[in-house]
Amino acid sequence: GNSVTQMEGPVTLSEEAFLTINCTYTATGYPSLFWYVQYPGEGLQLLLKATKADDKGSNKGFEATYRKETTSFHLEKGSVQVSDSAVYFCALRYNFNKFYFGSGTKLNVKP
Amino acid sequence: DTEVTQTPKHLVMGMTNKKSLKCEQHMGHRAMYWYKQKAKKPPELMFVYSYEKLSINESVPSRFSPECPNSSLLNLHLHALQPEDSALYLCASSQGRMYGDRGLSDTEAFFGQGTRLTVV
Numbered sequence: 527g528n529s530v531t532q533m534e535g536p537v538t539l540s541e542e543a544f545l546t547i548n549c550t551y552t553a554t555g556y557p558s559l560f561w562y563v564q565y566p567g568e569g570l571q572l573l574l575k576a577t578k579a580d581d582k583g584s585n586k587g588f589e590a591t592y593r594k595e596t597t598s599f600h601l602e603k604g605s606v607q608v609s610d611s612a613v614y615f616c617a618l619r620y621n622f623n624k625f626y627f628g629s630g631t632k633l634n635v636k637p
Numbered sequence: 638d639t640e641v642t643q644t645p646k647h648l649v650m651g652m653t654n655k656k657s658l659k660c661e662q663h664m665g666h667r668a669m670y671w672y673k674q675k676a677k678k679p680p681e682l683m684f685v686y687s688y689e690k691l692s693i694n695e696s697v698p699s700r701f702s703p704e705c706p707n708s709s710l711l712n713l714h715l716h717a718l719q720p721e722d723s724a725l726y727l728c729a730s731s732q733g734r735m736y737g738d739r740g741l742s743d744t745e746a747f748f749g750q751g752t753r754l755t756v757v
Contacts, residue, residue, distance in 0.1 A: 557743065558743035558744070558745075560745055562748075567753075568750055568751070569641075569643075569748040569750045569751045570680070570727070570729075570748040571748070572746075572747070575745050577743070615679055615680075619743040619746075620743060624682050624685060624693060625670075625682070625746055628679065629679055630677075630679050632677075
């Protein structure tokens with residue numbers, strides 16, 4: 527079956543620190559992979575995506591590389607800001623099927 | 638226009654009330670979704686409509702009744718809810734699969750801002 531596993535949070539960092547949020551997946555084929563971000567009281571916003579192995583998705587300084595050999599899609603940012611504080615969800619979709627979400631990782635960035 | 642619009646943003650209803658949540662998109666997406674999200678949890682899929690037909694029902698209680706009047710609209714009718722049904726209800730839409738420079742791939746979902754539902 528399909529599933530997504532994310533690192534447990536919360537993750538607390540100081541401003542300008544390096545961020546990594548781990549995500550691994552299980553899928554029966556070759557899924558598309560996504561990172562979504564949710565700010566308090568809001569819906570989910572697409573942060574970045576990758577549709578094929580070795581693709582790198584990037585947006586707003588965040589990056590993630592689709593690693594088929596390790597079935598991973600880790601989210602990274604070189605220098606976080608207070609405004610990056612939110613909950614981050616890793617997700618996959620395969621063959622026009624439903625989306626599978628990870629449990630979410632809350633990021634707190636302190637000034 | 639890449640928006641999914643949900644109304645109302647907030648709803649308080651009694652356990653004997655009947656209410657509806659509405660969702661609208663004008664991106665030409667043919668798949669639309671209802672999700673339920675409890676605090677500090679990921680979204681849980683409730684229903685999927687594909688080309689205006691119900692394609693997935695995740696064993697949702699019958700007090701939740703979805704409707705897709707046309708390709709741009711999705712409703713969720715609520716009746717005789719319980720306090721534990723209080724949550725953020727999210728609507729989303731997506732295209733199916735798209736051809737890109739590396740062939741066919743699955744596309745992302747676009748989410749609305751949600752309706753914060755409180756059942757009293």
